[in-house]
Amino acid sequence: MRQLILDTETTGLNAKTGDRLLEIGCVELVNRRLTGNNLHFYINPERDSDPGALAVHGLTTEFLSDKPKFAEIAEQLREYCRGAEIIIHNAAFDLGFLDMEFARLGWPPFMEHCSGLIDTLLRAREMFPGRRNSLDALCERLGVNNAHRTLHGALLDAELLADVYLAMTRGQESLVIDEGENDEGNDGVPREKISLRQFELPVILAATEEITLHDGVLDGIDKGIKGTCVWRKEPAPPEGEAAAAA
Known part of the structure; x- marks a missing residue:
């Protein structure tokens, strides 16, 4: 999968009142790996930036x-x-400016x-x-050095x-238990995937206090989405198991 992390800088906060893009940066991920095939432009916005910006x-x-x-x-950016999946923090803001610039060119x-x-x-x-979820706050929370x-x-x-x-x-790709398959490292050299089945992995149960705190987090998520979050739903059994149970 090809994904692009995109960010912009602008002359101000409102594309509808004439503010313009002045910088675009894109970082490419392919199968969750940074490729180094990034894209970066400084742009003449044809106007001054607001003092705050x-x-x-x-x-x-x-x-x-x-x-x-x-x-x-524009054509190089497009x-x-x-065909890529785009990842943006506060997408409505950046897309508002990109759509405005595309509209100026008569593009969709x-x-x-x-x-x-x-x-x-x-x-x-x-x-x-x-909680605060600005980029700086997430960097601090998730251990990303900024x-x-x-x-x-x-x-x-x-x-x-x-x-x-x-x-x-x-965690979406880190616990690989398929045996006999190879993958490539960042240097392009094949790496053999290691099966976790060969290890005697300890099972550490959560303490009562930890379970209570965890339930509190899930309660907050349920409230935010006005429903039941995925962590409280029973996963559907694989097709083979479902057929056997029937």
Whole structure:
């Protein structure tokens, strides 16, 4: 699966009142691995940044004056993102600006060129209800080092968000129990997958206090989604087991 973590910087907060994109950063993941095939643009927004926005990103009008306009990088951006699943933190904000820029060119909305969308802010709110879920807060909570982040930057923030997303979804690919299969490491050398069946793994039961705290977290998730979260639902048995039970 090809996924792109995307972030932008803008001249202000409202695309509908004339604010423009001035930086785009994209980080590529393929099968949950960073490829290094990233994309980064500084863009001449053809206007000044609001003082508040300038204080956040530090990209001055003078610095951006010789950078390409959005129309000059639009096709490269569209082709790079075509068919990929897009991962954004607070997607409504970034997509509002991308859709506005695409509309200026007479193009369909940005996501019509992509295969799907993950909003990590919405996911974080489900995972950590009632807590701060800014990128900085998630970095601290999930152990992602962001000490070098003094100003916002689209590529830097996309790189941090990639680490945050992988940490949020860790475990989806790590416990591999299929025997006899190989995979490749980051250096392209095949790695043999190790079966967990060969180990005598200890079973450590949760303490009563831990169970109570866990139930409290699930209660908060249930309240937030106004329903029952997946961790309280019994998984469906495999088809073979279901047929045997019948």
